[in-house]
Amino acid sequence: MREAILNNLSRSDKYKAIDYCKHWVAILDKSNGPNAVLIRSNFLKVLRIPYRNSDKLPEGFRFFAEKLKEYKSNNDSAGLASCYFMLHGFHKITGLHDQGIYDVKKSLTYIDTVPEHEKNYGKFSSGNGFYQWTFDNGFISQLLIVKGEYESGIRYLNNTRKNHELPAYYFFVNSASAEIMLNQLDSVTSYLDSAETIAINRKIYDAMPLIWQTKAFYKIKTGAFAEAEMLLQQCHKIIDTYKLPANTPSGILYPDYYLALIRIQQYRFDEAAILLKKDIAWLGSARLEALRDNKLLAETYEKAGDIKAANETNKHFIALQDSLQSDQDKYRTISFEVEQQMNEKNSLSINCRVKVKSHHSSEILRSESSLCFKF
Numbered sequence: 001m002r003e004a005i006l007n008n009l010s011r012s013d014k015y016k017a018i019d020y021c022k023h024w025v026a027i028l029d030k031s032n033g034p035n036a037v038l039i040r041s042n043f044l045k046v047l048r049i050p051y052r053n054s055d056k057l058p059e060g061f062r063f064f065a066e067k068l069k070e071y072k073s074n075n076d077s078a079g080l081a082s083c084y085f086m087l088h089g090f091h092k093i094t095g096l097h098d099q100g101i102y103d104v105k106k107s108l109t110y111i112d113t114v115p116e117h118e119k120n121y122g123k124f125s126s127g128n129g130f131y132q133w134t135f136d137n138g139f140i141s142q143l144l145i146v147k148g149e150y151e152s153g154i155r156y157l158n159n160t161r162k163n164h165e166l167p168a169y170y171f172f173v174n175s176a177s178a179e180i181m182l183n184q185l186d187s188v189t190s191y192l193d194s195a196e197t198i199a200i201n202r203k204i205y206d207a208m209p210l211i212w213q214t215k216a217f218y219k220i221k222t223g224a225f226a227e228a229e230m231l232l233q234q235c236h237k238i239i240d241t242y243k244l245p246a247n248t249p250s251g252i253l254y255p256d257y258y259l260a261l262i263r264i265q266q267y268r269f270d271e272a273a274i275l276l277k278k279d280i281a282w283l284g285s286a287r288l289e290a291l292r293d294n295k296l297l298a299e300t301y302e303k304a305g306d307i308k309a310a311n312e313t314n315k316h317f318i319a320l321q322d323s324l325q326s327d328q329d330k331y332r333t334i335s336f337e338v339e340q341q342m343n344e345k346n347s348l349s350i351n352c353r354v355k356v357k358s359h360h361s362s363e364i365l366r367s368e369s370s371l372c373f374k375f
Contacts, residue, residue, distance in 0.1 A: 014050040014245075021047035022063070029079075037078045044082045045249070048089050053245040057285045061090045061331060065338045072342045081110035085136060088143075091335070093247070094327050095288050097147045099335060104140050108133060134160060134168065142174050150178040169195040169207050170250065173214055180218055188218050206248035209235040209255065216258045225262050232259050246283050254279050254289055260296070269304035273297060287324050294320060 021043050028040035044067075051060030064086045071079030088103035111133050137160040144153035157175055172195035176188045192215050199207040212231045219228035235255035238244065246253055256279040263272035276297040283290045294317040301310035 014054040015056070017050040018047065018054070018056065018060075021050070025067075041078060041082045044079075044086060048086045049245070049247065049249060052089065052093055052247045052285055054285070057090065057093070058327075061087070061334070064090065065334060068338060069342060077110040077112070081107045081132070084110070085139075087335075088139065091331065092143060092146070093286060093288070094331055095324060096328055096331060096335075097143050099332065101140055101143050104136050104143070108136050111136065138168060138170050138174065142170070145174055145178045145181075148181075150182050154178050169198040169202075169204065169211065172198075173207075173211055173251075176214055176218070180214070180221060183221075185218065185221065189215075192218070204250065205238060205242050206244050206253075207250040208238050209244065209253045210248070210251045212238075213253065213255050213258055216255070220258060220261055220265070225265065228262060229259065232256075247286055252283070252286050252289060254283060254286075254293075256282065257289070257293060257296075260293075260300075264296075264300060264303070269300050272300050273304070273309075276300065287320060291317065291320055291324065 024043050025040055025047070028036045028043065031040075044064075048060065048064075051057060051063075064083050068080065068083040068087070070076075071083060084103045084107035088100040088107070091097070091100040091103060137156070141153045141156040141160065144150075144156060154175060157171055157178075161171055172191040176191040176195070179185065179188050179191070192211055195211045196208070198204075199211060212235045216228040216231040216235075219225070219231065232255040235253065239253060239255075244253060256275045260272040260275040260279065263269070263275060276293050280290050280293045280297070283293070294313055298310045298313040298317060301307075301313060
């Protein structure tokens with residue numbers, strides 16, 4: 001019942017969804033019920049989405065940073081794992097990819113992957129155990145790929161996949177994305193077909209547009225524009241049917257950007273400009289993608305001979321870039337201060353270190369101090 005309410009709110013009213021999630025997190029923080037920790041993990045994961053799709057991104061960052069300190073004080077390893085994972089997404093969306101990787105690695109140190117501790121919590125089982133360990137590792141590979149470290153991302157995926165008991169669609173999407181960028185296209189179709197089969201079978205509807213827009217990008221790279229356009233129309237159909245936001249749990253959706261790439265290749269610059277402006281409005285807080293769109297929009301205006309519009313767009317691009325840099329500096333400072341405060345508290349308590357035993361081949365038995373805090 002709570003999940004149905006939350007899903008409806010996430011689609012209809014982001015602010016009410018934020019309040020509803022925070023309300024239940026506060027209740028579950030005080031609960032001793034057998035499923036409370038894992039249900040709370042689910043609410044925390046969902047909470048990151050309306051924050052990232054609204055104008056309340058700074059508030060969301062502060063909320064998870066404060067919860068991090070609270071769970072640290074309570075030696076709540078499950079809460080720490082959840083909050084570090086959520087913060088990685090906030091860092092990613094503001095372009096702090098190295099900090100995002102650090103966050104996910106910190107999250108991994110708090111995940112319990114000992115086989116005998118695995119319990120059947122139904123749909124909440126993903127909040128703990130080896131599945132979550134694999135899930136988090138998948139996001140490290142994604143961040144490496146976003147950074148442009150495609151070969152490192154593929155290696156990370158392959159190493160993680162060796163320990164993965166069940167196929168995950170995002171492994172295949174990440175592999176396909178990296179190989180498209182490397183222009184190594186032989187396995188791309190196979191990867192994306194596998195991802196699509198998994199998403200359909202598991203009814204992960206927000207994954208379908210992500211898969212299809214990646215397929216469309218592959219088709220654009222191979223010159224199959226008509227096929228790419230059909231895939232992008234399918235993306236819009238799913239987005240409209242399920243009222244999906246730009247920023248979903250599966251990834252950021254921007255089919256109009258890829259459609260604009262097609263129009264540019266077809267020398268239909270006016271249509272490309274309209275699509276890019278529409279995509280910029282759609283993206284909301286996903287400013288890295290908005291920066292990319294603004295840069296391409298300025299180039300498109302220039303190709304169309306509209307120098308005035310190109311110059312105005314360039315000014316907007318520079319302003320957005322400066323704003324993003326300012327936020328990066330702010331969040332970097334906040335993250336450093338939060339970590340310092342946590343380390344100071346840690347030094348006052350002998351028993352505050354957390355060791356996590358793992359059954360996978362490369363044990364992650366390490367204390368917090370073994371991970372260097374790097375930017």
